[in-house]
Amino acid sequence: MSHQGRVFLVEDEPAAVRVTQLALERAGFEVVACEDASSALRRFDEVHPDVVLADYLLPGLSGLELLRYVIRRAPDVPVVLITGHGSEKLAVEALKLGAYSYLPKPLDFEELALVLRRAVELKRLREESRQARLASVTEELVGRSQALAQVRQLIADIAPTEVTVLILGETGTGKELVARAIHRASRRARGRFVAVNCAAIPETxxxxxxxxxxxxAFTGAEARREGKFVAASGGTLFLDEVGELPLSLQPKLLRALEEKEVTPLGSDRPVAVDVRLVAATNRDLEALVKEGRFRPDLYFRLNVVPIHLPPLRERREDIEPLVQYLLPRIAARHGKPIRDVQPELYAWLSAQDWPGNVRELENTLERLVVLSSDGVLRVPAGGGGLLHPFYEEKERVLAAFEKEYLRQALQMVQGNLAELSRRSGISPRHLYNLLRKHGLHQEKSE
Ligand SMILES: Nc1ncnc2c1ncn2[C@@H]1O[C@H](COP(=O)(O)OP(=O)(O)OP(=O)(O)O)[C@@H](O)[C@H]1O
Ligand SMILES: [Mg+2]
Structure with missing residues (x-):
């Protein structure tokens, strides 16, 4: 007989178990029965069901609690509840919670088989789309480390939900890349991805x-302007460097998240917003909380699902695939074809500590490409020794200077780039490139 799928039947009445099991097996299902919800929870992973069929009223843990568990643990597995007399209201609540369907007692076995067949089909579709999400995330996030594989799986799992995500990692580890991947794999992918860098905009x-x-609303406010929350409505709002969010604004952000509405400055009318929040920081938020610089309630609200991106030096096996991925792109950008890579180069690259992580690796490759005159990439002269190569050291110090200069300048001109360009003498184009290089630019949306 054809295998229609594995049903996990949770029912405490032995007679009901027997007839249901028989009817379902005749209809081609495999049935694993269990008499109460707590043992069902214990056996859930081992049974690996395609669908759960549970009595609403069970001794101990209720069918509803079982439903909650399955949704958290295995969101692809549909749950069908069997309800007693007059429990329509409860059934509606179960549907709201995410039950696939409910059927009243006594069971009509033909109808039951139909519902279960559809549920099994739904599970298959859900799994397929999760695989597809994983594949697309895998394409964007290059690397072969176990840590990165876990990050990809986590992204594929949580992207379609609405949960708030907090991305933690040192500078250049790919936090923004992950935020965009979440957006693209989410149901909001067709909405906007709006990034706000909390460190680059002055508090005021x-x-x-x-x-x-x-x-x-204030002097200079000559026309109304919508905020980023409204701009991101229907999409994803990415709050970068959320650790730098001024204390004074934290309660307002919390309120916006809890109440799903914002009140523009100078107005007393709240506007409803529908955003999924993804935040990122390279700071130790817990430490900031202890120091009283970050509100604990906001911290808990943001930290629903944390994603840790380990530094590159803790996943050196990612360096080689990253180089292979990045090199052709960099070469194309500079119009300099790369004929060959000296084998020692990989060893040298893998031995570096990369305090600036993937971004620093990217910048180093870029430098190597630009400096190569014969299309062959080599270990930079003097590389690896205690004496830092002059040009690299110079580049590093310069980069640090640039970043600090821009940070301060942005504050002084209150984020006005035209003014910054005029007063600093940096051409607008170069300024844009510099801000991008240091992650200080305000990306509007994609
Ligand atoms: N796993 C990866 N695969 C491909 N590219 C990556 C990966 N990780 C990072 N990158 C690239 O490295 C650069 C830095 O990544 P990103 O801007 O996301 O880092 P970040 O953590 O936001 O850094 P910062 O804290 O400085 O803002 C980007 O160009 C990004 O595309
Ligand atoms: Mg970033």
């Missing part, structure tokens, strides 16, 4: 930037 402007303002 950040509130208006996030929540918007109405005409006349």
């Amino acid at each position: 402007l950040l509130e208006a930037e996030l929540f918007g303002y109405v005409k006349g």
Whole structure:
């Protein structure tokens, strides 16, 4: 007989178990029966069901609690509840929670088989789309380390949900890349991805930037402007460097998240917003909480699902695939074809500590490409020794200077790039490139 799928039957009445099992087996299902919800939880992983068929009223743990567990543990597995007399209201609640369907007692076995067949089909579709999500995330996030594989799986699992994600990792580990991958694998992919860098915008402007303002809210507010929350509505709001969010704004952000509405500056009318929040930081938020610089309630609200991106030096096996992925792109960008890579180069690259992580690796490769005159990439002269190669050291110090200069300048001109360009003498184009290089640019959306 054809295998229609494995049903996990959770029912405490032995007679009901017997007839249901018989009917389902005749219809081609495999049935594993269990008499109460707590043992069902214990056996869940081992049974590996395609669908759960549970009595609503069970001794001990209720069918509803079982449902909650399955949704968290195995969201692809549909749950069908069997309800007693007059429990329609409870059934509706179960549907709201995410049950696939409910059937009243006494069971109509033909109808039951039909519902279960559809449920098994749904599970197959859900699994397929999760595989597809995983494949697309895998393409973007290069690396062969176990740590990265876990990150990919986590992204594929949580992307379609609405949970808030907190991405933690040192500078250059790929936090923004992960945030975009989450957006693209989510149900909001067709909405906008709006990034706000909390460190790059002065405190006084950040509130208006996030929540918007109405005409006349402050001097200079000549027309109303929508904030990033509204701009990201229907999509994803990425709060980068959330650890730098001023204390004064934290309660307002919390309120926006809890109440799903924002009040623009100068207005007393809240506007409903529908955003999924993804936040990132290279700071130790827990330490900031202890120091009183980050509100614990906001921390807990953000830290629903944390994603840790380990530094590159803790996953050196990712370096080679990253180089293979990045090199052709960099070469194409500079119009310099690479004929060959000296074998020792991989060993040298793998031995570096990369405090700036993937971004630093990228910059180093870029330098090597630019410096190579014959299309062959080699270990830089003097590389590896205690004496840092002059040009690299110079580049490193310069980069640190650039970043600090831009950070301060941005504050002084309150984020006004035209003014910054005029006063600093940096051409607008070069300024844009510099801000990008240091992750200080304000990306509007994609
Ligand atoms: N696993 C990866 N595969 C491919 N590219 C990566 C990967 N990780 C990082 N990158 C690249 O490295 C660069 C830095 O990544 P990203 O900007 O996401 O880091 P970040 O953690 O946000 O850094 P910062 O804290 O400085 O803002 C980007 O160009 C990104 O595309
Ligand atoms: Mg970033």
